[in-house]
Amino acid sequence: MAELATIARPYAEALFKAAVETGADLDGTADWVEELAAIAATPQVQEVAASPKVTDDQVYDLITGVARSALPSLAQNFLRTLIANGRLAALPEIAAQFRARVNEHKGSSDAVVYSAFPLDEAALADLRPVLEKRFGRKLNLSVQLDPALIGGIRVVVGDEVLDTSVKARLEQMKAALTA
Incomplete structure (x- = not known):
């Protein structure tokens, strides 16, 4: 959705600049x-936020009430700005662009x-240096289970994929045998 990305970009950039200027922990932010x-x-929050009967303060209170911990002042101001400007729906895209900006700043990738x-x-500690050498940059690793792989791993870094799974090898063998 290009329009959402266009809307999110200035918010993500402004948040990044504010976090750097205030000395906030970028990963924490x-x-x-x-x-x-x-x-x-979540659909419930989107429904409440879209209702004309609900005030901005009520939307803010709902979101901060659901949050796991107290938000720093930067987060509170940022959230109030998004709600006041009707940009709450862009928040997932803002988060993705902010994370990409932080990774770019640190010279790493997810x-x-x-x-x-x-x-x-x-x-994972043994795998990290091998993958960092293969992809040529520092990596922030997260693991997801996928039993369909049968064995091995599949690594996705942005638009790059390294697939050493048993499933991929079986598909390669199948393609070679049927060719």
Whole structure:
């Protein structure tokens, strides 16, 4: 949705600049932006926010009431600005663009490691330098289970994919045999 991305960009940039200027922890800021985005993306919150009978303060109170912890003043001001400007629906895109901006600032990327089986911290620690060398940058790894892979892993970094899963190898063999 290009329009939403266009709307979100100035908000993400302004939040990034404000976080840097105030000396806020960028990862901590990204965490609360992502938490607020998850809350704002729920259909119930969207329905309440879209209602003409509900005030901006009531929407703000609803979102902050659902948040796991107290929000810093930067978060409170940012959320109030989004609500006042009717941009709450853009919050998930703002969070994604903010995280990308933080990663760019740090010279890293988010990576999702799909695995058929749970990976413990030791395995992830062994895997990290191999993947960082392969992709040529520092990676923020997260793991998701995907039993359909049968074995091995599939790593997604932006639009790059490294697939060493058993499922991928079987599909390659199938393609070679039927060709």
